[in-house]
Amino acid sequence: MTFYPTERLALFIDGANLYSSAKGLGFDIDYKRLLEEFRARGVLVRAYYYTALVEEQDYSPIRPLVDWLDYNGFTLVTKSAREYTDAQGRKRWRGDMDVDLAVDMMEITDRVDHVVLFSGDGDFRRLVEAVQRKGVRVTVVSTVKSQPPMASDDLRRQADVFIDLADLSEIIGRPARLPRVIQEAKAQARAGREHHPEPHHTRQEADAED
Numbered sequence: 001m002t003f004y005p006t007e008r009l010a011l012f013i014d015g016a017n018l019y020s021s022a023k024g025l026g027f028d029i030d031y032k033r034l035l036e037e038f039r040a041r042g043v044l045v046r047a048y049y050y051t052a053l054v055e056e057q058d059y060s061p062i063r064p065l066v067d068w069l070d071y072n073g074f075t076l077v078t079k080s081a082r083e084y085t086d087a088q089g090r091k092r093w094r095g096d097m098d099v100d101l102a103v104d105m106m107e108i109t110d111r112v113d114h115v116v117l118f119s120g121d122g123d124f125r126r127l128v129e130a131v132q133r134k135g136v137r138v139t140v141v142s143t144v145k146s147q148p149p150m151a152s153d154d155l156r157r158q159a160d161v162f163i164d165l166a167d168l169s170e171i172i173g174r175p176a177r178l179p180r181v182i183q184e185a186k187a188q189a190r191a192g193r194e195h196h197p198e199p200h201h202t203r204q205e206a207d208a209e210d
Contacts, residue, residue: 024146122152
């Protein structure tokens, strides 16, 4: 990565896109390490994180992350996800944050030297081009090593620098967590084995059973 110690940085994280990219590579993002890494590479002016939230859910798996980010150096930009029904009649949720991200990036261009965009969405190509015309360097972080690749080819070509997320896994990654239901099932299975240990057979008992 080409960064200079005195340049002013701003991070723009497309939360859903980065999550999908990391998941496709088999790891989770450690946001504390991510923030520390880029603070060490320049003068970090702002770190934005964009995500849509489903407000009606009793439990949202992303809520603990959003709360942690909000208290630990990130600027949270959220909106309520809208419910819709897909062609198969299944309930889905949509929350497009592209416009919010684009507006914030254009507004900050006169106060930074280098923007780091964590997204592979090709819709951001024109935004990157517009920011570059203002004299700001743009680094894009996404991946082409997942299946399917998450980074648009047009966006990669437009960026001043493209960093594959896979190459950052040892720096800002941590092992992927199992889904909550699987974690709970495994915990219950362990507890069951502890309370009901398998019977221990002596050699004589085994021979007798034979």
